[in-house]
Amino acid sequence: MACSYKIDANHRSDSHVRTDNNFTLVEEDSSSDDYEDRVNYKDVIRKGNSELESSISDPRDEATPDNWIKRNSTMVRLTANHPFNSEAPLPRLMHHGFITPIPLHYVRNHGPVPKASWNDWTIEITGLVKRPAQLTMYNLINSFKSKEFPVTLVCAGNRRKEQNMEKKTKGFNWGAAGVSTSVWRGVPLRDVLKSCGILSRKKKAFYVCFEGAEDLPGEHGGGGSKYGTSIKRDIAMDASRDIIIAYMQNGENLSPDHGFPVRMIIPGFIGGRMVKWLKRIIVTTEESKNYYHYKDNRVLPSQVDAKLADEKGGGKKVTRVEVTMDGGETWYVCTLDHPEKCSKYGKYWCWCFWSVEVEVLDMIRAKEIAVRAWDETLNTQPEKLIWNVMGMMNNCWFRVRTKECELQGEIGILFEHPTQPGEQSGGWMEEKHLEKSSNSTPSMNTSSKTFSMSEVKKHNSADSAWIIVHGHIYDCTRFLKDHPGGTVSILNKAGTNCTKAFDAIHSDNAKEMLEKYRIGELITIGYTSDSTTSSPNNSIHGT
Numbered sequence: 001m002a003c004s005y006k007i008d009a010n011h012r013s014d015s016h017v018r019t020d021n022n023f024t025l026v027e028e029d030s031s032s033d034d035y036e037d038r039v040n041y042k043d044v045i046r047k048g049n050s051e052l053e054s055s056i057s058d059p060r061d062e063a064t065p066d067n068w069i070k071r072n073s074t075m076v077r078l079t080a081n082h083p084f085n086s087e088a089p090l091p092r093l094m095h096h097g098f099i100t101p102i103p104l105h106y107v108r109n110h111g112p113v114p115k116a117s118w119n120d121w122t123i124e125i126t127g128l129v130k131r132p133a134q135l136t137m138y139n140l141i142n143s144f145k146s147k148e149f150p151v152t153l154v155c156a157g158n159r160r161k162e163q164n165m166e167k168k169t170k171g172f173n174w175g176a177a178g179v180s181t182s183v184w185r186g187v188p189l190r191d192v193l194k195s196c197g198i199l200s201r202k203k204k205a206f207y208v209c210f211e212g213a214e215d216l217p218g219e220h221g222g223g224g225s226k227y228g229t230s231i232k233r234d235i236a237m238d239a240s241r242d243i244i245i246a247y248m249q250n251g252e253n254l255s256p257d258h259g260f261p262v263r264m265i266i267p268g269f270i271g272g273r274m275v276k277w278l279k280r281i282i283v284t285t286e287e288s289k290n291y292y293h294y295k296d297n298r299v300l301p302s303q304v305d306a307k308l309a310d311e312k313g314g315g316k317k318v319t320r321v322e323v324t325m326d327g328g329e330t331w332y333v334c335t336l337d338h339p340e341k342c343s344k345y346g347k348y349w350c351w352c353f354w355s356v357e358v359e360v361l362d363m364i365r366a367k368e369i370a371v372r373a374w375d376e377t378l379n380t381q382p383e384k385l386i387w388n389v390m391g392m393m394n395n396c397w398f399r400v401r402t403k404e405c406e407l408q409g410e411i412g413i414l415f416e417h418p419t420q421p422g423e424q425s426g427g428w429m430e431e432k433h434l435e436k437s438s439n440s441t442p443s444m445n446t447s448s449k450t451f452s453m454s455e456v457k458k459h460n461s462a463d464s465a466w467i468i469v470h471g472h473i474y475d476c477t478r479f480l481k482d483h484p485g486g487t488v489s490i491l492n493k494a495g496t497n498c499t500k501a502f503d504a505i506h507s508d509n510a511k512e513m514l515e516k517y518r519i520g521e522l523i524t525i526g527y528t529s530d531s532t533t534s535s536p537n538n539s540i541h542g543t
């Protein structure tokens with residue numbers, strides 16, 4: 001007997017006055033004048049929070065500069081323990097629907113989280129402005145009218161693990177949950193720039209740059225500098241873009257991981273533009289030369305030309321979502337649910353949800369279900385993954401494989417996603433590329449030297465930091481201060497076998513660099529998987 005099944009999933013499209021440090025959920029003006037959404041945010045947020053376990057001081061943060069921050073322990077960590085880069089388990093993210101509780105919102109950190117004080121924090125506005133200013137949080141909140149509305153943030157590296165299965169990129173393994181939606185409150189950037197007398201384009205004020213707080217780790221790449229990026233002046237000053245300097249998320253002060261006390265929110269742009277722990281806004285003639293703007297976060301899919309790139313930029317409504325069960329021959333049109341209503345400029349800043357009814361037997365027979373969305377300008381997702389070296393902007397059809405299975409005597413369907421995030425195994429995609437040097441055994445003059453696990457374990461400090469990767473031993477001591485991921489991330493793994501973590505995080509280039517530090521091989525007695533607790537009897541050798 002045929003029965004039907006409903007597939008539900010999400011698809012992303014891409015005034016209150018403060019008197020002290022205690023914020024409460026915003027009571028006045030909570031639906032901004034621009035937005036009149038169907039969702040009652042306060043209720044959704046309260047419900048989401050009530051379902052969530054308390055955040056904890058996680059033992060994984062103990063030996064890191066972030067040990068003062070409480071975090072949700074179910075977040076999947078993508079770059080070992082530190083810096084904190086994480087996404088929620090996908091079913092948990094989806095369970096919460098339109099608004100993501102703060103502890104489950106994905107986090108992208110390049111280094112330790114700055115310890116900020118609300119009362120001492122200032123934002124400098126400088127460069128091509130008539131009246132440079134140094135705003136305190138008090139000035140910011142009391143001198144400008146704030147706005148509050150929901151925005152979906154997406155990491156440009158979301159779903160990068162699929163790209164890494166094709167060929168390793170320069171980035172680590174984001175699964176499909178590097179995307180989240182919150183209600184953000186802040187002051188319009190354009191109001192602040194206007195009050196500082198931003199110069200005109202005639203006076204060559206072409207860009208607005210944003211800069212974060214602390215110097216980032218390492219001495220190469222972005223290391224030693226602050227996180228920074230820029231947008232065009234015309235975008236910054238465009239009221240319809242809804243760009244805000246945000247100080248509240250889901251009715252609370254920003255959390256440390258999301259930029260306390262203040263960050264940029266630039267709807268429709270990648271998360272990488274939304275500088276956290278914002279310290280400086282600089283109006284310039286040139287685009288930001290910051291490493292993270294120029295080298296790290298700059299990719300457009302190959303079908304986008306210069307004209308299209310200028311035209312797009314988010315805010316388009318997702319108008320159609322389709323599901324195929326025959327590899328794209330025929331498509332089911334899905335029912336859409338847009339909890340958000342558009343801004344007065346006709347922009348949409350949040351994800352929407354889709355559902356479709358299909359026959360169970362068709363779904364079992366199909367073996368693969370794929371979904372693609374269209375926006376109002378008929379821009380759609382590409383069928384195939386487009387690999388790029390930074391592993392950014394993967395937005396190809398999402399394909400889930402189905403398999404018939406038996407569950408307690410009943411017939412069930414097993415759904416398999418392309419990948420699982422980070423170091424987690426699973427997913428139907430197979431790794432295509434061969435592991436580079438960290439897996440190989442190049443001829444090295446040191447390869448004859450062997451060490452036992454108990455010897456390696458002793459080298460677990462900044463004075464001597466050894467790691468094991470694929471059975472080879474590396475002395476990272478002299479590289480600690482240069483490491484783009486920071487000293488702490490290596491020290492956390494020093495004295496252990498960190499093969500799995502190393503491979504999951506690093507590019508082929510990093511794997512080649514590793515060879516410089518190789519000092520010998522681990523004595524092989526048995527085999528264990530990647531572990532920080534391998535006993536001397538359970539030494540590892542590469543496979």
Ligand code: HEM
Nearest residue numbers: 079080082083476484485489490493501506507510513514
């Ligand atoms: C001598 C040993 C190591 C070398 C040569 C090395 C090299 C690099 C390089 C070149 C990068 C920049 C990204 C890339 O090109 O892949 C990087 C980033 C990073 N590494 Fe290492 N690494 C080493 C050891 C480790 C260890 C043991 C860990 C911890 C498991 C680690 C964690 C990280 C993290 C968290 C990042 C930052 C990723 C990001 O925020 O984008 N590294 N490393």
